[in-house]
Amino acid sequence: MITLDEIKKISKLSRIEFDDQELKEIQSEFRAILNTIDRLNELDTEGVEPTYRPPLDVEELREDIVKPSLDREKILQNAPEHEDGAFKAPTIVE
Amino acid sequence: MIYLAVIGLEVHTELKTNTKIFCSCKNEFNLEPNINCCPVCVGMPGALPALNKKAVEYAIKAGLALNCEINTLTRWERKNYFYPDLPKAYQVSQAEAPVCLGGYMEIETQNGPKKIRINHIHLEEDAGKLIHSEYGGSLVDYNRGGVPLIEIVTEPDLSSADETLVFLENLRALLKYIGVSDCRMEQGSLRCDVNVSLRKEGEPLGIRTEMKNLASFKAVHRAITYEINRQTEILNSGGEIIQETRRWDDQKGRSYSMRAKEDAQDYRYFPETDLPPVKISSEFVRQVKETLPLLPKERAQKYVEEYNLPQYDAQILTSEITIADFFDECVALFDNPKMISNWIMTDVMRKIKEHQTEDIVLPINAKNFTKMLKLHQDNVINQPAAKTLFEHMWHQDSKTDPEQLIQKLNLVQISDEGELENILKEIIQNNPAAADDVRGGNKKAIAFFVGQVMKATKGKANPKTVNELIQKLL
Amino acid sequence: MHKKTLKEIIGLLEKKEVSSEEAVKSCLDNIEKNKHLNALNYVNADNAIKQAREIDARRARGERVGALAGAPLIIKDNICTEGIPTTCSSKMLQNFIPVYNATVVEKLLAEDAIILGKANMDEFAMGSSNLSSYTGPVRNPYNNDYVSGGSSGGSCASVSANLAYAALGSDTGGSIRQPASFCGAVGVKPTYGTVSRHGLIALSSSFDQIGPITKNVEDAAFMTQIISGYDERDNISYRGEYPSLEIDHEFSFKDKKIGVPKEFLDLLLDQDVKAITRKQLDLLSDEGAQIIEMSMKTLEYAIPVYYVLGCAEAASNLGRFDGIKYGYRSQDFEDLIDLYFKSRTQGFGKDVKLRILVGNFALSKGNFDAYFKKAQKVQTLIKQEFDQAFEKCDLIITPTTPTPAFKINLDQEDAQSRYICDVFTAPVNIAGNAAISVPAGASSKGLPIGLQIIAPSLGEKLMFDAAYAFERIRQ
């Protein structure tokens, strides 16, 4: 059973916030989903390998050849705020 | 109470590939923001990574130079966290199956050679850069975003600040040697995080702290010294070390605990399925191995054997690839390895030390440098003139042929007996007492006349000829 | 004219019996008449007409034109179109205009197709109803009180209502096949990796696949052929041969082995779906197909696997929407962290937030092995189950969905009932092979019901031939 505190923790990790009412709704939906996904435990996966993509041979990778970059105008075109050719963000406090 | 310091490093090095790790944008240091950018390296919606073969190759190269085992199958993970310099909110990195495993580098310590073990080397993408805006706020530049990095993670085998410095210097030299990185700390192409813990003799490892923001080797040294003292004081006063990340402030000479963000440590690593695992065949590793240059130790050995240089000299010459390459070039042009070595060991090294920069830049080229040596060897110029010429070539003019330069600077040695005889005669006339001393067998007096001739010729007189003339006239 | 199939209109355009401008205008008129469906987020009217005129002029001059020359198509709003808004039906991307084209868009444009508009969808392709769209639900053309399905609801409704001759959608757990089934269209999920994902705004990278929605099987094969192919910009892209998908009109079901997962038929199905599926299987049997009921026990775990892996990848993929580089930025924030929180909280809809939470839950410290890794292992079991099944049969057939379309105003809409929509389609995404949904009949309320034909990886040729034969037999 997932607690409200756990949900708050994960929402913080996700950079999303909820008010108390929303949190309760989320919790009940979350529980329903957990009921579904917890069913995975019905299967014995002892000795089963996780699925990975079929590998590429290193020789098949991209060659190290420069291609033109995109115009900076286009790079910044959708930015909510930009200044001097750079994206603008609020001051970062470390 | 005496504690032993236990130090481990995570060294991030930008690779000198032409393009970024996941896109074909140019990998270059550029002050104009967001010039080398495309949808991939700005993390635009829908953009996908296409892995650079050269980046993998360079990681393997570094691994081979550091005696690592190369993984036959390497995989990619995402490291998730929010920060404006990380456009996708995840860094593509490696955790479970990095390119290189194990390995070591041997360094010289007071107690003899010591093997510092490498835990692994993995590939990852660099983040962008944040600049302070003069109008407030931060500006984000993704030119550096997506530049390939290798992260070299050592075992905690280092035991002092000095030792760490030696290791880092050796590592930097090696990485430059094999040509995978410029290792320019001031441009951020070499960065290093340090883990420090203390323990008592015979006891298990203590709690470690991690230090970030170390912008120079000097800072690394100071930060380690500071941290060892800080931890010692805490332990001596009965306190406990907290596992934390600390930020080094080089100006204030101290470190600060970075505000612990609750979720900062939960990076939620998971497989990056946009990239398939990569198979590295032993044949490919063999090909990469062939591109490795002779490493410093082997090269020094070669110098000792082929050129008969002293072990010490060979070691100095091979410590930096720029110098070793210069030496090789010179030897190819002028068959006097001993003379070349002597000049490099003294004059060239002195100049390099005077202008200490991270990158060794030689303003002189091998062609003109060896020409100068040859002029000296052939007695066209004497020792003082050669030094003057060298200074001139280093600081002012490295392009003009030394033969022209010695004319221009009027450095040609005067070996003409008639001319020197006239000068000497005049000196003898003005110094009859000293002349008598010479005739009486006073050796010191000979040196006086040599000195006077040199003074009169501004050092250009051929000392051998002057000596012969003194014998003849007195 | 807008009722023609893609191949039909191309034939008319080639013969110059119809101009592209006429074809485009006819579709535009029909779009206007069907506004109530809410199928499109953006209509590219002016550009489409301009482009149509250019193509008509080129054709008039006798210049070479592409295979889709002059045919107006609809693109799902999560596929990047340069200069044309691409919103993922999210407030987060309301003003987003891509600066590059997705590979599939490049391929369509290279064949001189005309992009007529961008299709409504579930927000960020999360959903099976199109109810989560920021721009409102898409209505089912067969009955406007019903959903179109999702997430490619707008694409499927567009094709079904003849707003264009074909559309592109994306299928992560059934997002093409399920709405195609609800709207009575043909929908294809090609083999994973055969259609470049470059330019598809990612939901779940492991499962996302672009595919066509068309009016019949032949068009579907034709479109699949055009958008498939190796793409160096997508490292997952399939590097082998891409066989011709030209339909074999002589294909016969005789001696073909058709697998039917027993567990699916046993699942509580809608009576209409059950009856139609039975009827169509009998029809195939009459045609000489050998129907093999087989047990595929792991398939029912596809939904939980899809939930864990899909949400985890989505949570990570949607991290980039942070209000810095593009997309919605909240206007009232105190500092950077606050900007992140407010922009994401205000920019994403409820379903998106829930999935991000589920994803980060499965990835967070202490849960990774129990959820993520476990799901990856079950994924392996599901793949193995398909591999073994295809040793015994040529194709697998299931209903596409357990029920026909449901009402837009569901009285009580619990999470569970919406998630079950994908129960027959998601296993295919988990395994990575190909599948197609073909109209198979109608429910007692007159709502379309689809049949899903699943092929092995890279088995598109056989899949299209069989689907075509089935389509013909039904008529």
Ligand SMILES: [Mg+2]
């Ligand atoms: Mg790292």
Ligand SMILES: [Zn+2]
């Ligand atoms: Zn780029």
